[in-house]
Amino acid sequence: MDLHTSANAVPNVDGTDLGDLLEDLRGIHPGLDLALDGFRLLAHDRHTTDRTQTLCAALAGNADCDLIAVIAHTVARLADPDTNPALRNLPLEQQKASRLAGEQTAYALTDPDLHQHASETAAAIDGA
Known part of the structure; x- marks a missing residue:
């Protein structure tokens, strides 16, 4: 990817790993499409150093309050028959297994170690 664009423009994500992911996930659900549009905007928008940090x-630097935590808790909610009526027709053991898997997903995705690198990235940008 050419980082030296004319007029110091922000390079397009098309043809990159990020661009490919944004395209591959499109069309699953309108809510996900909105999130993908948001990520594309984040990737293409011009930011200050402070805003970048x-x-x-x-996005991923605080297990208690970041986008990964939002994803973690959304997966847990979707996997729980108490909060997702679509799963209530499953056999009871399958409902329990789904709920447990969702809880385990949330636990794993909110592990502070998972967020450490993004936290260090933000700190490096901040100069801390």
Whole structure:
């Protein structure tokens, strides 16, 4: 990827790993499409240094309050028959297994170790 664009423009994500992921996930659900549009905007928008640091932290740098935590708790909610009526027709053991898997997903995705690198990224940008 050419990082030296004319007029110091932000390079397009098309043809990159990020661009490919944004395209591959499109069409699954309108809510996910909105999130993908948001990620594309984040990747293409021009940011200040301070905003870049804040975005890195908000995306994945704080297990208690970042986008990964939002994803973790959304997966747990979707996997729980108490909060997702679509799963209530499953056999009871399958419902329990789904709920447990969702809880385990949330636990794993909110592990502070998972967020350490993004936290360090934000700190490096901040100069800390």
